[in-house]
Amino acid sequence: MIFKxxxxxxxxxxxxxxxxxxxxxxxxxxxxxxxxxADRDYNIEFVTPLSEEALEYEKQHEDFKVEQL
Incomplete structure (x- = not known):
């Protein structure tokens, strides 16, 4: 699953x-x-799972990229 x-x-x-x-x-x-x-110095505000519809919407943006951790 992809999370934002x-x-x-x-x-x-x-x-x-x-x-x-x-x-x-x-x-x-x-x-x-x-x-x-956890190893990054981020102040994480919110983590939300993306539904299929939301994922398709996000993919339309040119800066969409899934981090490989």
């Missing part, structure tokens, strides 16, 4: 919507995705 992860670049950065980034990660669960990203 919303995050800030560093854990010390205050979450501000305009500075929020998103990456796509493949995993079996939200917990697994968080564990895969």
């Amino acid at each position: 992860v919303y995050y800030q670049e560093t854990k010390t950065e205050v979450p501000v919507r305009e500075n929020t980034n998103a990456i796509y990660v493949e995993g079996a669960s939200q917990e697994e995705v968080r564990k895969k990203l």
Whole structure:
């Protein structure tokens, strides 16, 4: 399953919507995705699974790329 992860670049950065980034990660669960990203200094705000419809929508964006962790 593909998850969309919303995050800030560093854990010390205050979450501000305009500075929020998103990456796509493949995993079996939200917990697994968080564990895969644990070595990065990200302040993870939200991890959400993408439905088939949402995944197809996201694929239409040119910056869509699934992180290989």
